[in-house]
Amino acid sequence: MKVKKEFTVFEHIDINTPLLLSPQAGTKEKTLCCWFCTSGPVSLSAKIERKGYTPGESIQIFAEIENCSSRVVVPKAAIYQTQTFYAKGKIKEIKQLIANLRGDPLPSGRTGTWDGKMLKIPPVSPSILDCGIIRVEYSLMVYVDIPRAVNLTLNLPLVIGTIPLHPFGSRTSSVSSQCSMAMSWLGMSLPERPEAPPNYSEVVTDEQHQNNFELNAVRDELEGSLFAYIQEFRFQPPPLYSEIDPNPEQAIITQDRRSDVCPSR
Known part of the structure; x- marks a missing residue:
């Protein structure tokens, strides 16, 4: 006994490739x-x-x-x-x-x-x-x-x-070339090593610091002590730890005692 059956053979072909998009x-x-x-x-x-x-x-x-x-x-x-x-x-x-x-x-x-x-x-x-x-x-x-x-x-x-x-398939080569040109330009314009941030003294001069205190004195009389307190520390560096807690050793002992009572997991 002989039986014939038809079937379809095909392969998936994506035409969004440089070879198939070429004129x-x-x-x-x-x-x-x-x-x-x-x-x-x-x-x-x-x-x-x-x-x-x-x-x-x-x-x-x-x-x-x-x-x-x-x-x-x-x-x-x-x-x-x-x-x-x-x-x-x-x-x-x-x-x-x-x-x-x-x-x-x-x-x-x-x-x-x-x-x-x-x-x-x-x-x-x-x-x-x-x-x-x-x-x-x-x-x-x-x-x-x-x-x-x-x-x-x-x-x-x-x-x-x-x-x-694809709607942008025909622009693939042009977009990629523009991207490569932009990256090469970006690489040329950026420095190889980042520069260090400037010192505090280079950003705020002594004259600006003195003028800031004089301005705070005037605004303190006009608008109250809260505004003056905020403006006073506008150009100030962050405070030291000793200025915040005069007894750091006592704080460490207190923290150790709490750890003994409630040990961490």
């Missing part, structure tokens, strides 16, 4: 010949913003087509899926079209541009790149359809992922 571009040129007559060249330049996309996104295609031949050409674009199977030393490859678009015909001696022409990616399975028996790859083909001649084709690789683009 893809290319340029090609072709000269048309008909017997002994040579026509002018047809050139194609195309660029997309990044390599990684997720299903449902639209690819912005920027292209420039220059037609110096004597024929009318048509710029086109298409997304192809290539499935490759490896088994018992044999390879089987299946290539199919999943999305395409068509531009306006371009007469002889004219130049056409695509300023962000959109091509939507349908709901397809993600790319499989790290499997030994199955590979699923995608490519964007931007080409010029030339009558009675081989088309001028430019292939740009694509990776269809499962984790969509």
Whole structure:
């Protein structure tokens, strides 16, 4: 008895990586010949913003087509899926079209541009790149359809992922470079060793100290002794322990007796 069961194989691919966020571009040129007559060249330049996309996104295609031949050409674009199977030393490859678009015909001696022409990616399975028996790859083909001649084709690789683009994913490299520049500037501006705090005499001079006492005398008569007491110690250093407790030995003996009665845990 033989039973067949279909199952889906996929790997999670995060497109928020520098490799998949890098732009893809290319340029090609072709000269048309008909017997002994040579026509002018047809050139194609195309660029997309990044390599990684997720299903449902639209690819912005920027292209420039220059037609110096004597024929009318048509710029086109298409997304192809290539499935490759490896088994018992044999390879089987299946290539199919999943999305395409068509531009306006371009007469002889004219130049056409695509300023962000959109091509939507349908709901397809993600790319499989790290499997030994199955590979699923995608490519964007931007080409010029030339009558009675081989088309001028430019292939740009694509990776269809499962984790969509983060809102700040495209700014990762610029933000990291700005951060590194800021850190290098910060390291240059800061001193290697922190400076010691200034002495009390350097902050408050004798003249300020004397003026403070005179001001306290005046405010004492006007506002009372409490305000004068606060202002008197405004510029004073902290008091010594002997000034607070004239009998420190008696305090230590009292503390020892309390410890004997209530020992700490």
